[in-house]
Amino acid sequence: MELQKINVKFFVAEPDQVPLTAFIDIFHSWIQATDGIYYDVADYSHMHNGPGILMIAHEANISIDETGGQRGLLYNRKQPLDGSNQEKLRCTFRAALENCLRLEQEPSLQGKLKFRGDKGLFLINDRLLAPNTEETFLLVRDDLEGFLGQLYRGVDYSLARNLEPTERFSVWMNTAVPCEVAELLKNLEA
Amino acid sequence: MSQPETWKEKLAADQVLPDLAREIDIYEQQMELRKQGKIDEKVFAETRLRRGVYGQRYDNGQRHDGTRVQKLKLPSGGLTKGPETVWDAPGMMRIKIPFGGLNPEQMEVLADLSEEYSDGVSHVTTRQDIQYHYVHIEDTPSLMRRLAAVGITTREACGNVVRNVTACPLAGVCRDEVFDVTPYAKACSRFLLGHPDTQDFGRKFKIAFSGCKDNACGLVTMHDMGAIARSKVVNGKEKRGFELYVGGGLGPVPHKAKLFDEFVPEEELLPMAQAVSRVFARLGEKRNRARARIKFLIANLGIEEFRRLVLEERAKLPSDLRWTEYLSWAHEYKEAPLKPAASRNGGERPEGFDRWYATNVYQQRQSGYVAATVALPLGDVTADQFRALASIARRFVKDTVRTTVEQNILFRWLSEADLPEFYKAVQAIDLGEPDAGTIVDVTACPGTDTCKLGIASSRGLARELHYRLSEKSLELDAAVKNLRIKVSGCFNSCGQHHIADIGFYGINRNVNGYQVPHFQVVLGGKLKDNAGEYGVAVGAVPSKRIPEAVERITERYVRDREKDESFQDFVRRIGKKEIKQVLDDLTKIPSHDAAPSYYADWGDPREFTLEDLGTGECAGEVITQAEFTLAASERELFEAHLFLDDGELVKAARTAYWSMVRAAQALVKIQNHDVSEDEAQILAEFRCRFCDTQVFYDKYAGSKFADYLFKAKDFVHNGSEVTRDRAIQLVQEAQLFIDAAHACHNKLRSTASATRSAASPSGMASAGEG
Structure with missing residues (x-):
């Protein structure tokens, strides 16, 4: 199975430390620091457990997402990626982790934001390509496990598929011990 | 069997109605032709608009980031999907x-589509549509096919056509209605969709139905055409x-709508x-968009003359079975409740239930049943919530759900005994907010969030007002609580500010050398009586001071x-001058450095x-029927090429011939708008x-x-052998x-333009002035 439309979410450790609306200003400042990559910031702070605050771009959206009542950084790759599935996973996870790290280091947040490296969500945002079935899981698992072996570097982890059939294909990733996103990023770069 | 690679393959023919499937195929071919540069960008823009594929803010490929204008990095090169509209820029999809x-x-x-193609949010509009934002044009055919598979079309959601036909969401369950207008709204929507007589408007055309005259219902009097249910006794029989x-x-x-006829019998609708x-289509303005709505035509002609022309036209219309064949079904039309009627009879009252019940529940005329409003914040619903609402619908009411022009969702035919469980179910997905239809339930258009024409942030203001008013909702005086607030991001009124008690529309003012977002305050509009009165503008207030303005006005x-004085009467009595004074100090703001x-x-x-600020696509370009038909001929020729590539020679030859007939028809339409689809007539008129x-x-x-053309006709009709070379x-x-x-x-267009210029040297003439 050729992976596309890969989404990755890493969760915030203590969501109450930073108000959701704080990310509006941060994302606008990020846009100012780039050159035409991002179109806009979408503000859904009025919705409960919604998509939160999004930074919209052609290739991928980045958001502080609150779906399922769990705040995290969602990296939503929209445009097709080239290369092997391993390369695509690496590219997507790295982008997600880099953005998590950048937010952790954001001066205006004064170190109040921390992401959990031990808990993540892998999702394919395409019901045609990846129906939420056991069959899809079997097709994806080898690639995902191969990649996660490198990401977690010997730390035990477990995978659990979201069994709700109406939802998109997604897999929860949990490590046995806590880890930081900076560490995961380093593992990927090694 | 191999896995389908596209939604077209997956949704086999039996899942999508053939007409809808064909329509989407045609659109997809038009996209391909646009990419090849074979369709003019203006024609393509109107083509996509007529499929609901709309522009969005920044789709001209640039955005001001607060310090400078950034050119957006979009890979489409010079390819556009309309004038100044970059192909790869995100767009809005109206359904x-x-x-x-x-x-x-x-x-x-x-819900699924909002996740896969948009930002995870479905937005209910002030015309009962659903909108997605940030949609890529390449995704739109799949999106349309998946909608078509459940009986939804995006066709004619935008552009110079008949837009979504709206109706009172209580139709069929209302205590005051004369009869249920639902089947008539449905029939009207179907009949006019794609009808040849609705394809050549200079501007959009909006229709609404209402079951009664006195309540807000369908807001009939603010529509291009509105119908209020009436009945009268004719020969001892009640007639609709x-x-x-x-x-x-x-x-x-x-403009308030003018009465056309006190009683149009149902068969004449x-x-x-x-x-x-x-x-x-014939007399409406085509060149000056600002005066192209039917309201200007009627204002120019006068209602009597307009009526005379319509009746004259009506008398000439060839009979159409569709005019009446739905009527027997309309008379029988009745929604079936899922559950038997039962009263609450005391029963459980979960926490928050009473407050919610007081504002969100309507007693249906059918005893034992109620309709409950699920209040959506700013009209937005997440994918998870929408799926959950679908489950709730299956559990309590089945398919009697309606979107409302106040950007909420109404569940009808709830057995009253189920209400506490229903409340718990919507509360569990954070949609159990009370105060529907009160001052807290603020309506807003998209404004600067996503609209190309937005001047100020209507959603931002609506969100702020909602927060502040919800906090003190319990303390609000009943007279204030029943007021409505509506916000538009600009003067175009998509937020319907004219009909709110307190309305706002975004404007810009220069203060101390800086541009400052403001809202014009519009007071005294009336939702009741089908949008019975329009408010009056009383002055501009800086955007950030609007919450204070609301407080001042309501306190006053x-x-x-x-005693019992309505807000409209109050506004009229104290007058504009007095209100201006009330707001006067709020018009000032501190210096830029200070705040x-x-x-x-x-x-x-x-x-x-x-x-x-961009160029609006609200109405699209005015594209003549001749231009549309020429574009259709190009598409048919493209299809002929595809048949040729597939070795289907007979189909290739026939389609090539038909593309010529279509092009001939386009030219004939310049002189005879009513030319039929009949091949013989087209060819005869073209020859002559x-x-x-x-x-x-x-x-x-x-x-x-x-x-x-004529040789091809002979060849195709003679049944000659079609070789590959031929x-x-x-x-x-x-x-x-x-x-x-x-x-x-x-050549004909240049000649006509030269003639017009000669007749009107200023080039400013319009049909309205003529």
């Missing part, structure tokens, strides 16, 4: 929901009909709508109103600017009007291109014929 009716399957698909209104509209210049459409109303936040808009830290007169004649090639030749000749038709069309 028509006639009379707001939804079933659980549709709700689930809408409609009080018909025409020429209403909001926009920058609001559709033919009358058709006749109105024909008069509008509570303090000074006379820079006043110089930015709600929810947007960027310093306010109008740099991002263009060949015999040598209008279709090339300086060097003479009548060669016309000969291609098919290729026909396709090539069709291309030359279509090119010649374009040249002829351009």
